[in-house]
Amino acid sequence: MPDNSPDQPATPTTRRAWRRPFAVIVAVVAVIAGLVSGGVAISQSTPKHGDSIPNITLVENQIKAYYGDTVVGTDHFPSPTGNYAHEVEGIAGQAQNYLAHHTVKNGKPAVVFDVDDTTLNTYNYEIFSGFAFNPTTNAEYVNDERFPAVFGMPGLVNWANTHGYTVFFLTGRPEAQRAGTEGNLAKVGYQAPADTTHLYLKDQTVPWLSFCAPTCTTIQYKSSTRAHIESLGYHIAANFGDQFSDLEGGFADKTFKLPNPMYFLP
Numbered sequence: 537m538p539d540n541s542p543d544q545p546a547t548p549t550t551r552r553a554w555r556r557p558f559a560v561i562v563a564v565v566a567v568i569a570g571l572v573s574g575g576v577a578i579s580q581s582t583p584k585h586g587d588s589i590p591n592i593t594l595v596e597n598q599i600k601a602y603y604g605d606t607v608v609g610t611d612h613f614p615s616p617t618g619n620y621a622h623e624v625e626g627i628a629g630q631a632q633n634y635l636a637h638h639t640v641k642n643g644k645p646a647v648v649f650d651v652d653d654t655t656l657n658t659y660n661y662e663i664f665s666g667f668a669f670n671p672t673t674n675a676e677y678v679n680d681e682r683f684p685a686v687f688g689m690p691g692l693v694n695w696a697n698t699h700g701y702t703v704f705f706l707t708g709r710p711e712a713q714r715a716g717t718e719g720n721l722a723k724v725g726y727q728a729p730a731d732t733t734h735l736y737l738k739d740q741t742v743p744w745l746s747f748c749a750p751t752c753t754t755i756q757y758k759s760s761t762r763a764h765i766e767s768l769g770y771h772i773a774a775n776f777g778d779q780f781s782d783l784e785g786g787f788a789d790k791t792f793k794l795p796n797p798m799y800f801l802p
Contacts, residue, residue, distance in 0.1 A: 596667065599797050603659050612663040613684060621687040623795055628688030631792050632695055635774060638789070643771030647696050648762060648788065650777040651707035653796045655693065656683040656720055662798045669799070678713045681720035686794065690725040702770060703728035705735045706761055706782075708754060708801070713737065736761050754801055759785025 583589050604618020614620050635647070649655050661677045677683065697703050709717055714737055718730045728734070738757055740749040744764040748756045758781070762772055766787055775788035778796035 599667075600663075602797065605663070611660045611682075614657060614659050614687070616687060620795065624686055625688035627792055627794060628692040631774060631776070632692050634790060635696055635699070635701065638773050640771045640773055640789075643766065644702060644769055645700055646702045646704060646765060646770040646772050647693075648704045648706050648765070648772055648775045649689075649693060650779070650782045651705055651709065651717060651721075652683075653686065653778040653798070654776050654782070654794050655686055655689050655705065655726065656724070657686045658683055659798070660684070667798060675713065678709065678720070679716035681716055681723050683720055683724070685724035685726070690727075694725075694727045697728035701773065703734060704765055704770075705730055706758055707736070708738050708757070711737045711739045754779070754781035755784045758782055759787055762787035 600612075602618070603620045604615025606613050606615045652658050658677075660682065661674060664677075665673060693703055705717075705721065707717065714732075714735065717737070718735060721730045721735075738752075739745075740752055740757070742764075744760050744767075745752050745757060748760070752760075758777075762775065762785070766772060772788040774790045774792060775783055776792045776794065777783050778794040779801045780793070781801055783791040783793060
Protein backbone atom coordinates (compact mmCIF):
# COMPACT_ATOMS: atom_id res chain seq x y z
CA MET A 537 0.00 0.00 0.00
CA PRO A 538 1.40 3.45 -0.80
CA ASP A 539 2.85 5.24 2.22
CA ASN A 540 1.18 8.56 3.02
CA SER A 541 3.44 9.45 5.95
CA PRO A 542 5.56 12.52 5.22
CA ASP A 543 8.79 11.27 6.76
CA GLN A 544 9.45 8.00 4.97
CA PRO A 545 10.58 8.59 1.37
CA ALA A 546 10.73 5.57 -0.87
CA THR A 547 14.01 3.75 -1.31
CA PRO A 548 15.69 3.72 -4.74
CA THR A 549 14.67 0.09 -5.17
CA THR A 550 11.01 0.90 -4.55
CA ARG A 551 11.28 3.97 -6.75
CA ARG A 552 12.26 1.98 -9.85
CA ALA A 553 10.14 -1.10 -9.27
CA TRP A 554 7.84 -1.50 -12.25
CA ARG A 555 4.91 -3.03 -10.41
CA ARG A 556 3.83 -5.16 -7.49
CA PRO A 557 1.85 -8.37 -7.93
CA PHE A 558 -1.73 -7.57 -8.93
CA ALA A 559 -3.01 -9.89 -6.22
CA VAL A 560 -1.59 -7.57 -3.58
CA ILE A 561 -3.46 -4.62 -5.08
CA VAL A 562 -6.72 -6.58 -5.18
CA ALA A 563 -6.29 -7.66 -1.58
CA VAL A 564 -5.71 -4.11 -0.38
CA VAL A 565 -8.68 -2.81 -2.34
CA ALA A 566 -10.86 -5.55 -0.87
CA VAL A 567 -9.93 -4.49 2.64
CA ILE A 568 -10.70 -0.84 1.89
CA ALA A 569 -13.98 -1.77 0.25
CA GLY A 570 -14.81 -3.80 3.33
CA LEU A 571 -14.27 -0.78 5.54
CA VAL A 572 -16.56 1.31 3.35
CA SER A 573 -19.28 -1.33 3.45
CA GLY A 574 -19.39 -1.47 7.21
CA GLY A 575 -16.42 -3.65 8.00
CA VAL A 576 -17.38 -6.67 5.86
CA ALA A 577 -14.40 -7.63 3.71
CA ILE A 578 -15.32 -8.31 0.09
CA SER A 579 -14.12 -11.70 -1.07
CA GLN A 580 -12.69 -12.14 -4.57
CA SER A 581 -14.18 -15.65 -4.84
CA THR A 582 -17.71 -16.42 -6.00
CA PRO A 583 -20.08 -16.02 -3.01
CA LYS A 584 -22.04 -19.07 -1.92
CA HIS A 585 -24.68 -17.09 -0.03
CA GLY A 586 -26.36 -13.86 -1.07
CA ASP A 587 -26.36 -12.52 2.47
CA SER A 588 -22.55 -12.54 2.49
CA ILE A 589 -22.51 -9.83 -0.22
CA PRO A 590 -22.66 -6.21 0.99
CA ASN A 591 -26.00 -4.68 0.04
CA ILE A 592 -25.49 -2.17 -2.78
CA THR A 593 -28.03 0.31 -1.43
CA LEU A 594 -26.44 0.30 2.02
CA VAL A 595 -22.97 0.76 0.53
CA GLU A 596 -24.19 3.67 -1.61
CA ASN A 597 -25.80 5.27 1.44
CA GLN A 598 -22.54 4.98 3.36
CA ILE A 599 -20.66 6.56 0.47
CA LYS A 600 -23.14 9.46 0.45
CA ALA A 601 -22.75 9.90 4.20
CA TYR A 602 -18.96 9.82 3.93
CA TYR A 603 -19.00 12.56 1.28
CA GLY A 604 -21.65 14.53 3.17
CA ASP A 605 -24.07 14.54 0.24
CA THR A 606 -25.18 18.13 -0.39
CA VAL A 607 -27.72 19.07 -3.06
CA VAL A 608 -27.16 22.31 -4.97
CA GLY A 609 -29.80 22.86 -7.64
CA THR A 610 -29.97 19.51 -9.42
CA ASP A 611 -26.41 18.45 -8.58
CA HIS A 612 -25.01 16.55 -5.61
CA PHE A 613 -21.70 17.67 -4.10
CA PRO A 614 -19.49 16.66 -1.17
CA SER A 615 -19.83 18.79 1.95
CA PRO A 616 -16.84 20.96 2.92
CA THR A 617 -17.43 19.83 6.51
CA GLY A 618 -17.85 16.11 5.75
CA ASN A 619 -15.50 13.24 6.51
CA TYR A 620 -14.26 13.13 2.91
CA ALA A 621 -13.28 16.81 3.03
CA HIS A 622 -11.44 16.36 6.33
CA GLU A 623 -9.56 13.32 5.03
CA VAL A 624 -8.37 14.81 1.74
CA GLU A 625 -7.46 18.13 3.36
CA GLY A 626 -5.39 16.18 5.86
CA ILE A 627 -3.55 14.37 3.06
CA ALA A 628 -2.92 17.69 1.29
CA GLY A 629 -1.44 19.08 4.50
CA GLN A 630 0.83 16.06 4.95
CA ALA A 631 1.97 16.33 1.35
CA GLN A 632 2.81 20.02 1.62
CA ASN A 633 4.84 19.35 4.76
CA TYR A 634 6.69 16.57 2.96
CA LEU A 635 7.43 18.72 -0.11
CA ALA A 636 8.55 21.62 2.06
CA HIS A 637 11.26 19.46 3.62
CA HIS A 638 12.11 17.18 0.69
CA THR A 639 15.35 17.70 -1.22
CA VAL A 640 15.73 16.64 -4.84
CA LYS A 641 19.43 16.06 -5.49
CA ASN A 642 19.30 15.24 -9.19
CA GLY A 643 17.10 16.86 -11.81
CA LYS A 644 14.45 19.55 -11.69
CA PRO A 645 11.92 18.97 -8.86
CA ALA A 646 8.48 17.91 -10.09
CA VAL A 647 5.17 16.60 -8.79
CA VAL A 648 2.55 14.59 -10.67
CA PHE A 649 -1.19 14.74 -10.03
CA ASP A 650 -3.96 12.55 -11.41
CA VAL A 651 -7.15 14.43 -12.36
CA ASP A 652 -10.40 12.56 -11.63
CA ASP A 653 -10.90 12.38 -7.86
CA THR A 654 -7.39 13.61 -7.18
CA THR A 655 -7.61 17.22 -8.35
CA LEU A 656 -11.21 17.29 -9.66
CA ASN A 657 -13.97 15.58 -7.70
CA THR A 658 -16.47 13.50 -9.71
CA TYR A 659 -19.00 12.76 -6.95
CA ASN A 660 -21.69 14.80 -8.75
CA TYR A 661 -21.35 12.60 -11.84
CA GLU A 662 -21.32 9.36 -9.84
CA ILE A 663 -24.61 10.28 -8.17
CA PHE A 664 -26.11 11.34 -11.50
CA SER A 665 -25.05 8.07 -13.16
CA GLY A 666 -25.90 5.81 -10.22
CA PHE A 667 -22.20 4.91 -9.84
CA ALA A 668 -22.20 3.46 -13.39
CA PHE A 669 -19.78 4.91 -15.93
CA ASN A 670 -21.24 5.94 -19.28
CA PRO A 671 -18.69 7.42 -21.71
CA THR A 672 -21.23 9.72 -23.36
CA THR A 673 -22.66 11.32 -20.23
CA ASN A 674 -19.25 11.41 -18.55
CA ALA A 675 -17.82 13.28 -21.53
CA GLU A 676 -20.63 15.82 -21.20
CA TYR A 677 -19.63 16.51 -17.59
CA VAL A 678 -15.95 16.75 -18.58
CA ASN A 679 -16.44 19.03 -21.56
CA ASP A 680 -18.92 21.22 -19.65
CA GLU A 681 -16.30 21.60 -16.89
CA ARG A 682 -18.76 20.59 -14.19
CA PHE A 683 -16.42 19.10 -11.58
CA PRO A 684 -15.43 20.95 -8.39
CA ALA A 685 -11.93 20.80 -6.96
CA VAL A 686 -10.95 18.13 -4.48
CA PHE A 687 -10.82 19.87 -1.11
CA GLY A 688 -7.35 21.13 -0.22
CA MET A 689 -5.75 20.24 -3.53
CA PRO A 690 -5.73 23.65 -5.28
CA GLY A 691 -3.83 25.05 -2.32
CA LEU A 692 -1.31 22.21 -2.46
CA VAL A 693 -0.84 22.37 -6.23
CA ASN A 694 -0.50 26.16 -6.23
CA TRP A 695 1.93 26.04 -3.30
CA ALA A 696 4.11 23.48 -5.11
CA ASN A 697 3.99 25.56 -8.29
CA THR A 698 5.38 28.60 -6.48
CA HIS A 699 7.93 26.73 -4.36
CA GLY A 700 10.25 25.27 -6.95
CA TYR A 701 8.24 22.31 -8.21
CA THR A 702 7.06 21.83 -11.79
CA VAL A 703 3.49 20.50 -11.71
CA PHE A 704 2.34 17.82 -14.15
CA PHE A 705 -1.20 16.50 -14.52
CA LEU A 706 -1.49 12.89 -15.70
CA THR A 707 -4.94 11.53 -16.49
CA GLY A 708 -6.55 8.56 -18.20
CA ARG A 709 -8.97 10.86 -19.99
CA PRO A 710 -8.70 10.76 -23.79
CA GLU A 711 -7.01 13.46 -25.84
CA ALA A 712 -10.43 14.63 -27.07
CA GLN A 713 -11.14 15.92 -23.55
CA ARG A 714 -8.07 18.16 -23.32
CA ALA A 715 -9.92 21.49 -23.57
CA GLY A 716 -12.53 20.51 -20.98
CA THR A 717 -9.88 19.21 -18.60
CA GLU A 718 -7.64 22.25 -18.89
CA GLY A 719 -10.58 24.63 -18.55
CA ASN A 720 -12.04 22.84 -15.54
CA LEU A 721 -8.73 22.85 -13.67
CA ALA A 722 -8.35 26.59 -14.21
CA LYS A 723 -12.01 27.24 -13.42
CA VAL A 724 -11.77 25.80 -9.89
CA GLY A 725 -8.56 27.56 -8.94
CA TYR A 726 -5.55 25.59 -10.16
CA GLN A 727 -2.95 28.17 -11.16
CA ALA A 728 -0.25 25.75 -12.33
CA PRO A 729 -0.13 25.48 -16.15
CA ALA A 730 -2.19 22.65 -17.60
CA ASP A 731 -1.05 23.20 -21.19
CA THR A 732 0.19 20.53 -23.62
CA THR A 733 3.56 20.50 -21.88
CA HIS A 734 2.18 19.89 -18.40
CA LEU A 735 -1.07 17.97 -18.97
CA TYR A 736 -0.76 14.38 -20.22
CA LEU A 737 -3.87 12.61 -21.50
CA LYS A 738 -4.03 9.00 -22.66
CA ASP A 739 -2.60 9.19 -26.17
CA GLN A 740 -1.21 5.74 -26.96
CA THR A 741 0.48 6.93 -30.16
CA VAL A 742 3.32 8.62 -28.25
CA PRO A 743 6.74 6.91 -28.57
CA TRP A 744 7.16 6.01 -24.89
CA LEU A 745 4.02 3.85 -25.01
CA SER A 746 4.96 1.93 -28.16
CA PHE A 747 5.84 -1.17 -26.13
CA CYS A 748 2.23 -1.62 -24.94
CA ALA A 749 0.05 0.34 -27.38
CA PRO A 750 -2.78 0.20 -28.22
CA THR A 751 -3.75 -1.79 -25.12
CA CYS A 752 -1.67 -0.14 -22.39
CA THR A 753 -2.95 -0.75 -18.89
CA THR A 754 -3.30 2.18 -16.52
CA ILE A 755 -0.14 1.13 -14.69
CA GLN A 756 1.83 0.88 -17.94
CA TYR A 757 0.52 4.19 -19.25
CA LYS A 758 1.09 6.18 -16.09
CA SER A 759 4.42 4.73 -15.00
CA SER A 760 5.85 5.02 -18.53
CA THR A 761 4.68 8.62 -18.75
CA ARG A 762 6.33 9.39 -15.44
CA ALA A 763 9.50 7.78 -16.82
CA HIS A 764 9.18 10.02 -19.87
CA ILE A 765 8.83 13.10 -17.65
CA GLU A 766 12.00 12.16 -15.81
CA SER A 767 13.77 11.60 -19.14
CA LEU A 768 13.18 15.31 -19.80
CA GLY A 769 15.38 16.18 -16.85
CA TYR A 770 12.80 16.23 -14.06
CA HIS A 771 12.86 14.28 -10.82
CA ILE A 772 9.40 13.42 -9.46
CA ALA A 773 9.35 14.07 -5.74
CA ALA A 774 5.73 12.97 -5.23
CA ASN A 775 2.97 11.30 -7.22
CA PHE A 776 -0.71 11.74 -6.28
CA GLY A 777 -3.67 9.55 -7.25
CA ASP A 778 -6.95 8.08 -6.04
CA GLN A 779 -6.33 4.65 -7.60
CA PHE A 780 -3.55 2.23 -6.79
CA SER A 781 -2.95 1.99 -10.54
CA ASP A 782 -2.15 5.73 -10.52
CA LEU A 783 0.69 5.06 -8.12
CA GLU A 784 2.20 1.70 -9.06
CA GLY A 785 5.26 1.37 -11.27
CA GLY A 786 7.80 3.64 -9.63
CA PHE A 787 9.29 6.89 -10.92
CA ALA A 788 8.39 8.94 -7.85
CA ASP A 789 10.13 9.34 -4.51
CA LYS A 790 6.83 9.13 -2.65
CA THR A 791 3.18 8.38 -3.40
CA PHE A 792 0.06 9.87 -1.84
CA LYS A 793 -3.20 7.90 -2.12
CA LEU A 794 -6.42 9.90 -1.97
CA PRO A 795 -9.62 8.10 -0.88
CA ASN A 796 -12.15 7.01 -3.50
CA PRO A 797 -14.77 4.44 -2.49
CA MET A 798 -16.86 5.12 -5.63
CA TYR A 799 -15.03 3.00 -8.22
CA PHE A 800 -11.90 0.92 -8.79
CA LEU A 801 -9.68 1.09 -11.88
CA PRO A 802 -7.09 -1.71 -12.22
